[in-house]
Amino acid sequence: MVSIATICSHSALQIFHGARQEGFGTIGVAKKSVKKTYGSFPLAAPDEYVIVDDYYRLLHPSVQRGLIKKNAVLIPHGSFVEYIGSENILSKLKVPLFGNRKSLKWESSRSKQEEWLKKSKVRFPKTIDFEDIAGRVFVKFGGAKGGKGFFSVSSRTEFLEECVKRNVDSKTAAIQEFLVGSRYYLHFFHSPMQRRLEFLGADKRIEIIDEAYRGLPKINEDFFDYTVTGNAPVVLRESLLPQAIDMGERVLEASKKLFKPGLIGPFCLETMLTKNGFVCFEISARIVAGTNLYPQGSPYSPYIFEEPMSTGRRIAVELAEAEREGKLEKVLS
Amino acid sequence: MVSIATICSHSALQIFHGARQEGFGTIGVAKKSVKKTYGSFPLAAPDEYVIVDDYYRLLHPSVQRGLIKKNAVLIPHGSFVEYIGSENILSKLKVPLFGNRKSLKWESSRSKQEEWLKKSKVRFPKTIDFEDIAGRVFVKFGGAKGGKGFFSVSSRTEFLEECVKRNVDSKTAAIQEFLVGSRYYLHFFHSPMQRRLEFLGADKRIEIIDEAYRGLPKINEDFFDYTVTGNAPVVLRESLLPQAIDMGERVLEASKKLFKPGLIGPFCLETMLTKNGFVCFEISARIVAGTNLYPQGSPYSPYIFEEPMSTGRRIAVELAEAEREGKLEKVLS
């Protein structure tokens, strides 16, 4: 039987907890300093640890051999991809991975995401050339993790000033239309075993800017910081579900054409619901941290499963089914 | 045994899920286009569908005869009332309805709501004459669904300008005092079978304006849009519960006088908790979408029920009890 392994961060508690519920052994790749934290959650702590100095060490042949020997399947998550790098996951990581590892490459570049969304016929934020800045725009940087360093400005002058102030190269900026609406982060799961797409829930990311109003009427500029600090639970108007699920299906279908066999397992569409419908500003091609809200299931999962079903557990259920039917190749890469 | 039927929108997943938990057969009145979405949630999908081109078709004699033949009880929800119309529900709909259908008439007119709240001795927002606009006021329109088209202004000039800009007739506007406080949408259930009023939970509606601060310091006017997009869970300070429940009881008692036998089943008080206590700006005389947050029960329902109790399930429990005791007339109209 395979074991479930991942790096101890991001959504690892949920992944291990779900694995344990389905009877899998678990392995945590951890820095020594976080072992104690995971030990504080006995039902979500891994059965055993592979201690590393740096998560990048996971790529070391001896570490990989150890994991392969233990029949480990790695579950990728946001920090996993950040620490190891999608390129290394493709070229240097030999341990079996849950999901299609090519999808991680497609999520990690803005231009690839745009190609994907275009092929999906899903609306995404318009890119704006520097010369065309005529009103409020949103500015992102490729290396920015978790929204850190993003900002919004209303003119070319302001844009350039902000780049100087932040000491960033204005030429590397992605300038996008500023979207007005409600943010919804939509959690999906594509099950090759059940041959279906499941809508498992939604959340809203909490960013430092979310408390900016507490500084009104005089705003501290420090509040204009898009760093993600956590997540809050939400549900959508039910009349929006057809659009939301349709969008998920289109992204899934496009993925099958762009990188066979396409998305496997959990993915997330980060959207802004504007008065003209959803605009998708990001795809995450693996489990997202917003699912940490729902270790016992979301407000949608009881409509699909009798048991409390987290995304972490859903991964384990899929893996167990694939293993039982001798079809692990359908869910691993 | 009766079947539980409703229009596939708003809170239908929750209603069907609850019905199924209590062993009822379920019928979804649906447009062909949404059937697939409901099929994505196998434990909340109706057992059978009545496909219509337009929800208004529910009123057609042949559709009604079909539902009556199947012993259907219709559960009204927000979209149900919007699509069919409270007047038609009273005069043209022959299928038995859960709850008192007269209550839907009382929720659908602002003047009737005010009469009801006045009789309940529950504070509601003061109406302000155009001539008396002297500071910030809130402006609503009768036809506005889900908050769309509402706005707030600070002077008569601004009010008139806004009406011109939006191309709405200023004479049809309801001008109200602008309330300062925290919004709480309080979910109640009046059980004629148990002869009690239950407090089942609370939520906060998510509106597009709720992310207005993300445009600070320069606000995009587009953000001033009160369209409801979803819901978020909340709990109240426990010391506010006596006031909240008392308000629910007064609204229930007044309903018994205004339209016998008064409210039956779920209703919601949409309130602003100001520093002078609750102000109720709306009554919903049927299940509200905020209860979709709690398919497994809210933070309050475990204090009343041993099992996970959604409002949808609560309806089914009431109906089952009434049927078992041969008292369906107590919960239907």
Next chain:
Amino acid sequence: MVSIATICSHSALQIFHGARQEGFGTIGVAKKSVKKTYGSFPLAAPDEYVIVDDYYRLLHPSVQRGLIKKNAVLIPHGSFVEYIGSENILSKLKVPLFGNRKSLKWESSRSKQEEWLKKSKVRFPKTIDFEDIAGRVFVKFGGAKGGKGFFSVSSRTEFLEECVKRNVDSKTAAIQEFLVGSRYYLHFFHSPMQRRLEFLGADKRIEIIDEAYRGLPKINEDFFDYTVTGNAPVVLRESLLPQAIDMGERVLEASKKLFKPGLIGPFCLETMLTKNGFVCFEISARIVAGTNLYPQGSPYSPYIFEEPMSTGRRIAVELAEAEREGKLEKVLS
């Protein structure tokens, strides 16, 4: 066997519900007016009531004798401490109390809290002298309950004007640095029986100021009101958990040195997560109302307990274990 008793407010429903789950008898010290409200929640209502005109009456020898006769253990909560007073709890309350009653003294004074946080090596907001106000500062008053009366200003003149306007003595104000970040209220439980510190969840308090943005672009000053009205659920980025739990441990360790045997049972660290990490602006040395979100467990409790575990139930579990092992003295004071 002991009974579980508390004042009917704050988190009493949760406490009684948890006590009942673990088989304890329950006693509610209540004003007559709230008895009905608690009766609305049959699974969280106390088995019996001790009716008082004023909660302060709990200190009356006859009331205390009655409780002691019934083998009552009092569970302190926020309103409990507010109504009775931490000094009276130490000197006049003879009924056994769950937890270390000395901790309530340490939470009730700003200077003691600062001493505690300093000893814990946990960052807290810097105190600013009137003369040194040079930018935005946050102003608190000792007697302010639930954030009422707090304000923020940007200059000495503005500070003095605000004090005059509010008719408060500027000399009694605590002037602090204005913090920019996301608020997280972290729920901990120190179990002497299990000899461990548990992280049971997190919430965000809802204050009237939290809807200030709804008044944009013209802000009603009335919105600048920090009165707490309720709570909303949140989760933290998992990579922040080591810092959060470490902070909890340091506060616990410091408490052992400052008031032996230190914190027992639930406590909460009220923090602002800034871009430089957590800043703790308050310690609550007992159950907090934010735990009312989780009567069936939080997004973290399933990682520690197989059963749905609220903080109220956790208290009962600890008390039951101590009683079973004849070690009540380890959890009472």
